[in-house]
Amino acid sequence: MKKKIVVGICGLLVCFLVLGFLPWPAGAGEPSSRGDVFRVPWPPSPADPPTPDEGFTVAAQKGDIANIRALLDGGRDPNEMDRLGRLALVEAAAFGQVGAVELLLSRRARIEARDLNAVTPLMAAAENGSLSAVEVLVRRGANVNFQCKDGPTALKEAVDNQRTDVVKFLLDHGANVDAKLRGGATALMRAALTGNMKVLGLLLDKGADLHTEASSGATALVFAAMKDRSEVVNLLRSRGARLDLRTAALLGDEAEAKRLLDAGADVNGADAQGWTPLMNAAQKGHPGMVRLLLERGGDPIRVRRDCGTVLTAAVSSGSIDVLKLLLEKVPTLPIDLAGMGGASPLKFAVMWDRPAMVSMLVEAGMDVNEKFVNGDSVVILAMRDCNLEMVRLLLSKGADVQVKDLEAPPGSGSIYVGCLCPNLAQILDLIKAREAGRGSGNGE
Numbered sequence: 001m002k003k004k005i006v007v008g009i010c011g012l013l014v015c016f017l018v019l020g021f022l023p024w025p026a027g028a029g030e031p032s033s034r035g036d037v038f039r040v041p042w043p044p045s046p047a048d049p050p051t052p053d054e055g056f057t058v059a060a061q062k063g064d065i066a067n068i069r070a071l072l073d074g075g076r077d078p079n080e081m082d083r084l085g086r087l088a089l090v091e092a093a094a095f096g097q098v099g100a101v102e103l104l105l106s107r108r109a110r111i112e113a114r115d116l117n118a119v120t121p122l123m124a125a126a127e128n129g130s131l132s133a134v135e136v137l138v139r140r141g142a143n144v145n146f147q148c149k150d151g152p153t154a155l156k157e158a159v160d161n162q163r164t165d166v167v168k169f170l171l172d173h174g175a176n177v178d179a180k181l182r183g184g185a186t187a188l189m190r191a192a193l194t195g196n197m198k199v200l201g202l203l204l205d206k207g208a209d210l211h212t213e214a215s216s217g218a219t220a221l222v223f224a225a226m227k228d229r230s231e232v233v234n235l236l237r238s239r240g241a242r243l244d245l246r247t248a249a250l251l252g253d254e255a256e257a258k259r260l261l262d263a264g265a266d267v268n269g270a271d272a273q274g275w276t277p278l279m280n281a282a283q284k285g286h287p288g289m290v291r292l293l294l295e296r297g298g299d300p301i302r303v304r305r306d307c308g309t310v311l312t313a314a315v316s317s318g319s320i321d322v323l324k325l326l327l328e329k330v331p332t333l334p335i336d337l338a339g340m341g342g343a344s345p346l347k348f349a350v351m352w353d354r355p356a357m358v359s360m361l362v363e364a365g366m367d368v369n370e371k372f373v374n375g376d377s378v379v380i381l382a383m384r385d386c387n388l389e390m391v392r393l394l395l396s397k398g399a400d401v402q403v404k405d406l407e408a409p410p411g412s413g414s415i416y417v418g419c420l421c422p423n424l425a426q427i428l429d430l431i432k433a434r435e436a437g438r439g440s441g442n443g444e
Contacts (some may be wrong), residue, residue: 085116
């Protein structure tokens with residue numbers, strides 16, 4: 001019995017973490033925060049002093065040459081990780097401690113060694129913009145193109161963190177400008193996302209391929225359009241990037257879309273993930289483009305590989321005009337068509353707190369009491385988000401939930417949400433008032 005209780009508590013904590021009721025540790029799961037997790041200066045608190053192996057790492061971070069030399073003379077292995085998975089050479093490079101880098105290399109620290117996160121000294125120095133450390137490492141023989149399968153490169157780290165001087169140095173010393181990263185992305189695509197024009201210029205001047213596609217089928221131009229980076233779009237187009245119909249739809253460029261359609265472009269041509277021009281236009285909230293594509297035969301009921309639809313895209317955009325246009329122009333549109341994860345547009349409208357869209361979808365015929373795979377309904381979702389106004393709206397639209405269900409103890413098979421929502425008392429008052437109205441014959 002005790003074991004079951006412990007397992008149950010652990011499971012509940014995991015659910016709370018997944019659902020967002022408890023915070024994740026700072027930086028957890030965020031690739032860009034790798035340095036925050038493993039390169040925080042030690043100690044985090046006076047009550048938690050470093051262990052001997054961590055003291056070596058901290059000495060490398062601080063560039064404490066005397067301490068590093070003493071530890072090495074005492075038999076410390078320069079290539080041994082500390083208990084947090086850190087390597088002294090990686091830390092010294094990340095913090096730009098050139099003297100420590102030189103000393104560790106002279107004492108046989110491996111120049112291509114990887115820490116627990118598969119980060120090499122050169123990657124760490126590039127990520128943190130430590131140009132002097134980058135120069136030393138490259139001069140001492142570090143491979144500027146070192147990469148594990150489709151993992152990161154030093155160039156990728158410099159581009160992501162907009163270290164312009166490091167990007168230039170790496171490119172000038174043979175970095176592969178078109179190296180494929182995870183998902184088939186390239187440094188140019190990453191730069192298009194950050195929008196750093198100087199970095200983009202450096203990559204393009206080194207001959208970066210404008211038309212390379214990621215595994216999703218997206219090019220650097222598509223990534224720029226997705227992020228609404230018009231300056232980047234203009235730069236890439238001026239360098240010869242081709243604009244296809246899906247990208248024109250993302251940009252809302254109706255004139256270019258008409259030209260492409262007149263030239264024979266497929267109005268329903270999808271990328272590798274199933275995104276069509278109509279979905280792109282809906283996602284970016286371009287009503288004029290949506291109207292044009294519908295008039296030219298855009299299919300409003302296509303489903304992407306992730307089960308998303310044009311309606312879920314419209315709800316995601318938050319554009320009332322796009323949603324209204326779709327509901328008006330396509331009266332036969334199956335509005336309850338399941339989207340990502342089997343969820344309908346109504347669920348997403350509730351999740352993203354779009355009350356006007358909730359009203360539009362329910363009035364168009366969506367079932368306000370639809371059940372998800374786990375048995376929940378949209379009103380329970382709103383309760384778990386502690387969104388009192390959304391609960392009020394859904395109840396006014398006929399959402400069915402009873403006080404007895406909310407007050408039932410966990411494990412009873414009910415839709416109990418009491419422990420999850422601090423607004424439960426107010427929610428209960430709303431439901432009780434409606435039940436009282438129904439009992440007196442005055443309910444909705």
